[in-house]
Amino acid sequence: MGEAFWAGAGVRLTVIGCSGSMAGPDSPGSCYLLQTEDNTDRTWSLVLDLGSGAFGALQQHIDPRDIDAICLSHLHADHCADLVGLAVWARYAPGGPLPPIPCYGPSTTVWRVRQLADHGRGERGGIDAYAAAPARPAPSSEGTTARGTIVAGGAFRVRNWVAGRQVQVGPFTITPSSARHPVEAYSIRVVTAMDHPNQAVFVYSGDSDLVPELEDSARGADLLLCEAGFVHGRDTVGGVHMTGRQAGELAAKAGAGKLVVTHVAPWDDKATAVADARLRYDGPIEAASPGAVYQVDPVEAVAK
Numbered sequence: 001m002g003e004a005f006w007a008g009a010g011v012r013l014t015v016i017g018c019s020g021s022m023a024g025p026d027s028p029g030s031c032y033l034l035q036t037e038d039n040t041d042r043t044w045s046l047v048l049d050l051g052s053g054a055f056g057a058l059q060q061h062i063d064p065r066d067i068d069a070i071c072l073s074h075l076h077a078d079h080c081a082d083l084v085g086l087a088v089w090a091r092y093a094p095g096g097p098l099p100p101i102p103c104y105g106p107s108t109t110v111w112r113v114r115q116l117a118d119h120g121r122g123e124r125g126g127i128d129a130y131a132a133a134p135a136r137p138a139p140s141s142e143g144t145t146a147r148g149t150i151v152a153g154g155a156f157r158v159r160n161w162v163a164g165r166q167v168q169v170g171p172f173t174i175t176p177s178s179a180r181h182p183v184e185a186y187s188i189r190v191v192t193a194m195d196h197p198n199q200a201v202f203v204y205s206g207d208s209d210l211v212p213e214l215e216d217s218a219r220g221a222d223l224l225l226c227e228a229g230f231v232h233g234r235d236t237v238g239g240v241h242m243t244g245r246q247a248g249e250l251a252a253k254a255g256a257g258k259l260v261v262t263h264v265a266p267w268d269d270k271a272t273a274v275a276d277a278r279l280r281y282d283g284p285i286e287a288a289s290p291g292a293v294y295q296v297d298p299v300e301a302v303a304k
């Protein structure tokens with residue numbers, strides 16, 4: 001399918017939310033919009049994580065009906081809580097309901113979405129009860145087929161990641177790899193235009209300690225979006241997050257063209273994470289901020 005989706009222009013990353021572990025005073029939880037155009041100029045849009053408070057800000061950048069797929073790194077609330085907001089939009093916004101949005105995630109994603117969408121016993125089945133009302137017939141009934149499991153009243157078609165197994169969404173070739181975090185988690189490598197010399201490589205660490213799988217996944221990234229949820233010298237527990245220094249180490253080992261550090265907690269300083277990353281990586285480094293747009297090209301990544 002490569003030729004039909006040639007996208008020599010690279011990809012565009014828009015930071016929707018980048019606050020670590022929860023929404024902060026100036027940013028929602030984790031959410032990133034990754035877009036590219038194919039050779040018919042159709043724009044393809046991936047939403048990477050949809051954390052606390054992110055669905056509101058996301059609507060500043062995309063009409064929800066134009067989302068081609070959602071990719072979840074893991075199911076902590078700061079990465080997936082606003083799925084329920086999108087589910088309500090998908091079911092009830094004028095012109096809806098939308099066809100089920102493909103949603104890729106860990107093996108417990110169906111359970112997690114149902115948990116988020118269930119409003120409690122007093123509401124007789126939460127969102128699904130309303131979805132069954134005649135005014136808004138469900139476009140697809142709940143159930144599992146080879147194409148995935150339909151949940152949240154038809155809002156999502158969920159499929160589970162398998163580490164190393166590629167998923168194709170239009171021109172995006174997406175490869176999840178196992179991350180190291182207290183819950184099942186993945187880092188996500190996205191390559192556009194596999195068969196084209198101008199392919200762009202984008203890698204998102206998700207939440208993870210530094211592990212060999214992540215080093216493999218990040219190799220040759222034109223842009224590495226890497227979490228720095230921990231502070232060097234303060235946070236010593238293993239298996240949860242990286243420090244800015246480790247993010248820099250990863251960028252250097254991977255030969256990344258540019259590093260954007262993200263997932264800094266509201267009580268920490270982004271400048272500390274950047275300074276710490278600089279000790280290990282001499283390429284361009286920035287701290288993610290909401291609304292920032294990066295054009296990711298194979299030769300160089302330029303912040304706009």
Ligand SMILES: [Zn+2]
Pocket residue numbers: 020021030076078079207263
């Ligand atoms: Zn997180």
Ligand SMILES: [Zn+2]
Pocket residue numbers: 074076181207
């Ligand atoms: Zn997490």
